[in-house]
Amino acid sequence: MQKHIARDSYAPGGAVTAVILSASALTVMANATIAPSLPELRAAFSTVPHIDTLAGLVLTMPSLFVILSAAALGWAADRMNRKLVLAACMIVYAAGGASGFLADNLETILGGRAVLGIGVAGTMTIASAYVADFWQGAERERFMGIQAAATNFGGIIFVLIGGFLTGIEWRMPFLLYLVGIPLAVTALAVLPGRAEPTSADFAAEQEQDGAGFPWAVAARVIPLALGLMTIFYILPTRLPFLMTSIGLTRPAVAGVALALVTLFSLPGSLGYGWLRRRLSSEIILAAAFALLGLGLVLISRAQDTVMLFAGVILCGAGFGPMIPNFMSRFLSAVPARQRARGAGLMTATLFGGQFLSPLVSGLVLQHFPLGDCFALFGAMSLAVGAVVGAGTVLSR
Numbered sequence: 412m413q414k415h416i417a418r419d420s421y422a423p424g425g426a427v428t429a430v431i432l433s434a435s436a437l438t439v440m441a442n443a444t445i446a447p448s449l450p451e452l453r454a455a456f457s458t459v460p461h462i463d464t465l466a467g468l469v470l471t472m473p474s475l476f477v478i479l480s481a482a483a484l485g486w487a488a489d490r491m492n493r494k495l496v497l498a499a500c501m502i503v504y505a506a507g508g509a510s511g512f513l514a515d516n517l518e519t520i521l522g523g524r525a526v527l528g529i530g531v532a533g534t535m536t537i538a539s540a541y542v543a544d545f546w547q548g549a550e551r552e553r554f555m556g557i558q559a560a561a562t563n564f565g566g567i568i569f570v571l572i573g574g575f576l577t578g579i580e581w582r583m584p585f586l587l588y589l590v591g592i593p594l595a596v597t598a599l600a601v602l603p604g605r606a607e608p609t610s611a612d613f614a615a616e617q618e619q620d621g622a623g624f625p626w627a628v629a630a631r632v633i634p635l636a637l638g639l640m641t642i643f644y645i646l647p648t649r650l651p652f653l654m655t656s657i658g659l660t661r662p663a664v665a666g667v668a669l670a671l672v673t674l675f676s677l678p679g680s681l682g683y684g685w686l687r688r689r690l691s692s693e694i695i696l697a698a699a700f701a702l703l704g705l706g707l708v709l710i711s712r713a714q715d716t717v718m719l720f721a722g723v724i725l726c727g728a729g730f731g732p733m734i735p736n737f738m739s740r741f742l743s744a745v746p747a748r749q750r751a752r753g754a755g756l757m758t759a760t761l762f763g764g765q766f767l768s769p770l771v772s773g774l775v776l777q778h779f780p781l782g783d784c785f786a787l788f789g790a791m792s793l794a795v796g797a798v799v800g801a802g803t804v805l806s807r
Contacts, residue, residue, distance in 0.1 A: 423545045426601040431545075433594055434497065434538040435558045436565025437504060441473050441531045442765065443566045443673070444584045445511070446647040447574035447666040450655055451581035456517050463776075465517060467648045467769030472521050474766035476528025477535075478759045484533040485755025488540060489748065494602040497537040501595035504530025508588025530591065532758060539754035541602070543742045549684065551743070555735035556683030563680055563731070566673035574666020624753070625744040633760050635696065635795070636737045640764020641771060642792045643703060643730055645785060646672055646723070648769045650710070653781050657714055664716070671720055672727040679731020683739075686732055692740050693803040695732050700796030702729030707789030711782045729792075734761070 423431075445452075453466040488496045507526025514520045538558075546554045569587060576583035651665040659665070679686070679699070686695055706725030713719035738757060745753035775784045 424601075426597075427545075427603075430594070430598050430601055431538050431541050432558060432561035434501070434534050434598070435562045436569075437501070437591060437594065438531055438535040438538075439562045439566040439673070440569040440587065440590075441504070441508065441527055442470050442647060443570040443669065444508075444573040444587050446470060446570060446669055447651060447662045448577040448581040448584055449648075449651050450660075450665075451577060451662065452520075455581065459517055464769065464773045465521075467773065469517070469520055469524060470648055471644070471766045471769055472524035473528030473531050474762035474764075476525045477532040477762035478766060480529045481532040481536050481755040481759040481762070482752065483755075484529075485536045485540070485751040485753070485758075488533070488537050488751035488755075492604040493537055493540065493751070494598055494604055496533060497602070498595040498599045500530045500533025500537070501591040501598065502530075503527075504534060505589050505591035505595075506530075508591070509585055511585035512582050527588065528762075531762070532755070534591075536751060536755045536758045539738060539742070539758065540751040543745075543750045543754065544747070549688070552687050552735065552739045553684030555739050556680050556732070559683070559731070559735045559738075560677050560680035562734070563673040563676045567670045570666050570669045570673070574663045574669075577662040577666075624746075624749060625741075628741060628744040629756065632737055632741045633756070635799075636757065636760045637764045637767075638791075638795060639700070639703075639733055639737075640761050641767045642707070642764075642788050642795075643726070644765045644768035645707070645772050645788050646726060649772055649781060649784065650723075653710070653713075653785065654719065656781060657719075659716065659719075668720065668723050671723045672730070675724045675727030676731035679728060679733075680735060683732045683735040687736075687739070691803065692736050693799055695736050697796045697800035697803060699729045699731075699733050699736070700792050700799065702726070704729075704789045704792030704794075704796060707785050707792060709789075711785035711789060737761075 449466050449470060452469060453462055456462055456465075459465060484496065484500065504527060507523050507528070507530055510523030510526070511520045514523060542554055542558055543551065572587060573584040576587075647669060650668060651662075654660075654665055654668065702725050706722045706727075706729060709722035709725060710719055711722075713722060738754075741757055742750060742753055772784055772788070775787060779787065
């Protein structure tokens with residue numbers, strides 16, 4: 412394990428901050444980029460058995476391998492030079508993601524998506540660990556909101572580009588993953604191997620050492636984060652198909668709808684620090700689940716773009732503060748020497764929900780039409796929001 416001498420302060424430069432934010436944007440790009448191409452991919456492999464489920468798994472296959480590898484990569488990053496592990500993961504990200512452009516069968520595409528997942532696991536885990544290293548307290552909460560906003564902004568850009576490229580040829584969006592290569596080179600040039608803890612950080616770590624890993628906090632946060640992503644990810648995995656069923660068949664329109672989700676998540680992410688100074692994390696969570704649920708119910712009844720876009724806007728508004736809320740709540744309880752492992756656990760949880768989402772919705776679709784599936788997911792989100800909100804009020 413690396414040893415560190417505590418220092419009084421550290422102010423990351425603009426280049427370091429830009430690399431961390433860009434790395435964060437890569438994680439959402441992993442799935443958002445090809446979401447608009449799912450109907451075309453399904454048509455290209457229409458003779459493959461169970462193609463409806465497999466098309467959703469093409470989108471979320473990286474999530475399975477994030478689950479399998481995030482903890483191990485976090486453990487490695489706590490013991491090795493972090494920027495070397497991060498750069499290696501970005502190269503793996505680029506290779507696995509771009510392989511779909513050359514693949515001529517569904518099995519090869521799924522294999523490339525699995526490799527992509529390993530790259531995503533390391534990239535998100537180490538980027539989050541760097542954030543926890545460089546910023547503390549209220550500044551950490553503020554920057555985690557900015558980090559989530561950068562992730563969401565990347566989603567807007569790449570889902571729009573993905574929709575545009577799908578209109579040319581459905582394989583074209585896979586080439587966007589090559590952006591990981593220049594970013595890896597930049598990370599090697601500007602990032603430190605690992606940030607040294609501040610004096611306050613060091614003192615907090617010493618206080619936390621006797622308690623070990625905060626499993627009690629994990630038991631409260633992890634199930635909610637898993638449920639969030641399972642519910643939320645019906646949007647990228649099923650929304651293009653719902654839009655096709657109501658006559659909105661152009662891939663670019665699906666790209667716009669998914670981009671609206673991320674666009675309207677930006678205020679909640681950017682303003683998370685402001686929200687957190689005024690509201691408890693539990694109140695923020697309850698309100699966010701309620702907005703997400705309302706949006707999904709509205710989408711379930713949509714018959715035109717106006718109602719559908721209104722629903723995705725509500726979903727985005729609800730989703731915005733959730734990731735920084737979970738990350739800040741959990742990583743603030745994790746000792747500094749275990750931050751990458753803590754970030755790895757949270758990364759695995761968030762992507763675990765992404766992987767479970769098409770499986771759960773696939774089971775629901777065996778008994779209900781797609782619109783009702785959206786309504787059911789919305790009802791679950793509303794129920795979670797009500798339980799969290801009621802528990803917060805009763806505990807006062």
